[in-house]
Amino acid sequence: MSELQPTAPAEKKKRVIVGFVCERSIPIHEMLDAQKALVDDPETKIIVLPCSGMVKPTQMELALANGADATFVCGCAMNDCHYRTGNIMIRERLEGERNPKLRKSTDKRKVGMFFFTMKDRRPFLDALAQFKASTENL
Amino acid sequence: MYKKFLQLTKNLTVSLEKGLNFITTQENNPLYFHGALPLYTFWFLIFSGIMLWMYYIPTLDRAWTSVNYITSLPVLLKDASGQLLLKNGSPVVSAISPATGIPYGAVVRGIHRWGAAAMMITTILHMLRVYFTDRHRSWRWLPWVSGVLLLMFVLFVGITGYLLVWDARAYSLVVSTQAWLEAVPLVGQGLSTFFIGGDAIRDFTLTRFFFFHIGGATFIFWLIWMHFIRLNEPVVTPSRAVNFLTLGFILVAAGVYPAVNVTNDLIAQYPVLAGDKGFIASDAPAQIGYLVDVIRYDAWYLFPYYLIEKTGVNWAWIILGGSTILLFVAPFYPKDRRDNIAEVVEAKCTGCTFCSLDCPFEAITMQERAPGSKFKLIAVVFAPRCSECGICVGACPFQAIELPNTHSKTIEADVLALLKTGAQ
Incomplete structure (x- = not known):
């Protein structure tokens, strides 16, 4: 009787998530390594911007079209944008309520939005992990 | 050093607000509506003020x-049989007879009084919040300076409100x-003659x-218009939950502590007011030439008079004047390096107006292009108002x-580079 040999676990596919993060929301400069990846989550690469309102939906589409498994934007806490309306603008653009919008053909399940304060490092990482899990099998 | 101080105050403010977010959520955190709250409370003052105006004789x-x-x-409660009661439970003889007063008049005056306190408290909260989070400098100078003027006028209007009651305190305040x-x-x-309208106090x-x-x-x-003129889509009303919370605070304060002048007659009628007996002289009708020993100072509006009483007029001028000057110059120091101001690429601008409509500080205007141009309008950035946010x-x-130091092409190249390194 032959013994069952444990099979080697299949190598997990390397994922890439691209995040566009407002430098006044989470403490992003403390959270990045030299490769602009999150220290706590090397799969997540970050573009740091002065405000989340600067993100163009086309830039998120560009990331998805070029191999990103998901993309997200992170701005200041809702109602508390340092520049007053940046987080509202990007939310409305991604939700299709303000121009320029995401294309209709974009898989919106792969597009995330987070709004946190500079004291919210851990809540952001938790929300990101949840978002990544939700996009894992897409 | 000063910037480090501002960073510290910002950290503390955000920590406090983060704590509150656990209870209220981001959408209903009253500290996120610090600018809308003074305006909201102002409406209470306008409407209650109009009602008081109907009966006031100057x-x-x-x-x-x-x-x-x-x-x-000052009556507000009813028992099971519908009998109106005072706070201490004693019945009221007549609740609605015009001969004895205006029904719920004390509550309306209470709304005016506590609404005024709420307006000053929320105005100061707004000012501190803006200052502590470093949102008062540079391109935001006009909202700040007009805000300081608003603070001064709110104080002025509040003080004149105390004078209109024309009790002994009001007379003492006029003399002061x-x-x-x-x-x-x-x-x-x-100035003194102008203030009282002549060489003596008359009608x-x-x-x-x-x-x-x-x-x-x-x-x-x-001034509110001035305050908003550089702000795109200013937040003029708090969330519904915050509205009701504020309304509740003012109504409860007006009901529990109605604004009344405490007199011996009133205490005889409503013993619960006896606790304020020490202020009877202050609350009595004004008599020209009679100054009271103890003035009931309101912390939010009458602090300048407390200062005058404690320090004398000269020091009061120095302290109040010096503080006002500091507030006026606050947005101009320290100056930031401004090297990332938005620039319009003339050849690409179609005049669609999106940037102008979305700019949070009204820094972009649309101007006519020369006749015969491919597009009718072009966006023009007014540099002093640009916050370099990139919205x-x-x-x-x-x-x-584009922002010259954060160009879209650079961002897109960075995205592609990150994807390349991420896939390896």
Whole structure:
């Protein structure tokens, strides 16, 4: 009787998530390594911007079209944008309520939005992990 | 050093607000509506003020009587049989007889009084919040400077409101104001005469205070317009939950602590007011020439008079004047390096107006292009108002406006580079 040999676990596919993060929301400069990846989550690469309102939906589409498994934007806490309306603008653009919008053909399940304060490092990482899990099998 | 101080205050403020977010959520955190709250409370003052105006008589012999006619029924509770009760449970003889006062007049005056306190508290909270999070400098100088003027006028209107009651405290405040104004070299006497409308207090003095109060409140609306003129889509009302919370606070305060002048007659009728007995002299009708020993100072509006009493007129001028000057110069120091101001790419701008509509600080205007141009309009950035936030860049579908140090092409190249390194 032959013994069952444990099979080697299949190598997990390397994922890439691209995040566009407002430098006044989470403490992003403390959270990045030299490769602009999150220290706590090397799969997540970050573009740091002065405000989340600067993100163009086309830039998120560009990331998805070029191999990103998901993309997200992170701005200041809702109602508390340092520049007053940046987080509202990007939310409305991604939700299709303000121009320029995401294309209709974009898989919106792969597009995330987070709004946190500079004291919210851990809540952001938790929300990101949840978002990544939700996009894992897409 | 100063910037480090601002960073520290910002950290503390955000920590406090983060704690509150656990209870209220981001959407209903009252500290996120710090700018809308003073305006919201102002509406209470306008409407309750109009109601009080109906009965107020601005003459020396009738002012106090008319105010206290309005508020002679500090009554609010009912028992099971519908009998109206005072806070201490004693029944009220007549609740609605016009002969004894205006029904719920004390509550309306209470709303005016506590609404005024709420407006000053929320105004100060707004100012501190803006300052502590470093949102008062540079391109935001006009909202800040107009805000300081608003603070001064809210104070002025509040003080004149206390004068209109024309009780002994009001007379003492007038005397104190005159002494304060007369301390100004050269023009002091003239200012004092202007303040009371002549060389002595007469009926016209109260008419003038009435004008100061209503005219000042009207001027506040103009200042609010100034305050908002550089802000795109200003938040003028808090969330519904915050609205109801504020309304509740003001109504409860007005009901539990109605605004009344405490007199011996009133205490005889409503013993619960005996706790304020120490202020009877202050609350009694004004008598020209009679100054009270103990003034009931309101912390939010009458602090300048407390300062005058404790330090004298000269020091009061130095402290109040110096603080005001510091507030006015605050947005101009320290200066930031401004090297990332939005630039329009003329050849790409189609005149779609998206950037102009989305700019949070009204820094972009649309101007006519020369006749015969391919497009009718072009966006023009007014550099002193630009915050370098890049919201206009996000709004532009044509890559026709850019931050020179954070160019869209650089961002897109960075995205592709990150994807390349991520896949390896």
